[in-house]
Amino acid sequence: MAEFKLVIGGRAVRGDREIDVVNPATEDIIARCPAASAAQLDEAVAAAKSAFPPWAQTPVEKREALMREAAAAIRARLDELSRVLTAEQGKPLNLARMEISRACDALDYFAQQRMPRRIFRETQSELIYEQRKPLGVVAAITPWNFPVILLTNKLGPALITGNCVVAKPAPTTPLTTLRIGEICADILPSGVFNVICDDNDLGAALTGHPDVAKISFTGSTATGRKVFASAAPDLKRVTLELGGNDAALILDDADLEEAIPQIYRSAMTNSGQVCMAIKRVYAPEALYDEVCERLSEAAQSSTVGNGADPGVDMGPVQNAAQFRKLKALLGDCDKQGKLTQGETPRSNRGYFIPPTIVKDIPDNAPVVQEEQFGPVLPVLQYADLEDALARINDSIFGLGASVWSRDIARAVKLGERIDSGTVWINRHQSVDPSVPFRGARQSGMGAELGEAGMWEFTQAQVVNIMKEAAFQRRPSSSVS
């Protein structure tokens, strides 16, 4: 693959060192990725800091135009970028294309958004309103499952509200982010959007940097805890989008013909490496065998292979560490439950895990308690709905959940009792840039997307005006 460079202060620069990027379908090294030194991290933050005042002062219409130009320039290279994304991440090419297209749509969507003043009181003598001001330098840290859309979900709201960004992708999927950084560097003013890479060793330096005003982090709950702690000394603003263990609750009146293909897709898309994937299914006793059978049939008819090959609907898992983790988990599932698995390619290269349905597994098994983040789906049985709800809510996570039923009102009533940031009824994994997404409990803090997501990149300031005429009539009574 052609050379990749860091983007610091509008320039593409070599890193201080290089790391290998591996194609998870072949285990071949596909590129050498530049990794930044601590000094280059400082340079990136300094570039963003000096770009901030003029960018914040740039009329919002101009910021919108530049963001739209950037989205169009990325879209124009959709084929090339999708191939890079599939090669580094492993996902099927059509999913890579969809991710990049949606990322461009998200940039366009946020480019159009505005944060109007909120007026609390406006009389002849007073005007009190709240305005939203940008924060400064935003550290945008992303994981390896959706490197592009998770980047633009941060970049869009950060830029339109007037902030500058230093992005840091995961070390196993840095390439698409670097290319997007280079494309944007030709359009955005220098320093507005910087990209640095690391070998999983600069995250703490970036989040702890005194000139970073805001951390927008997507990743695991374990790393999220460290990020939150690193923000404490300067009381930095933090948004944490973390892990999940979403449950699908199937009710006894669910339309399985409709529901099962959707549940399967919502569990297995991107090889199960989706924060809001369905990670456990709860089925009523009467439907348990049928649910397991239908899911098993879907697993056995999936085509697993190199995401670059036509007809493949599931790629490998993204990296060697995740592959080893899932192998160990499968070993445990095999001991404690019953597995039905699909096929993987015959070659012994590539991080392929077969789509797996796990039946008759106890609630305390790791695959039920933890976030598996792979194509392994446990199906659990319940006799009593109250008991099912209690088991679903007995988790440190609370990202999403879904309830499946022909009776929408009944499903909504039960869904509202699940402790999660989102509950879907008869669907799962439905997200939209206009709708806020957030985790309850240890699945996160703050929101991404929607108006609430944009607020996270701003400081609210109340402007409280006593108009002159009234001021002259009556001295202000201030409370200190």
Ligand code: NAD
């Ligand atoms: P991870 O936490 O290992 O890494 C995420 C990012 O954090 C990477 O860029 C990594 O280099 C960086 N990092 C590592 N140590 C750091 C530190 N001390 N300080 C700051 N940054 C540091 O996560 P991952 O394994 O790449 O991604 C998978 C996880 O992400 C899963 O748990 C998944 O559920 C979660 N995720 C959540 C959402 C959401 O919106 N809630 C979306 C996608 C993924």
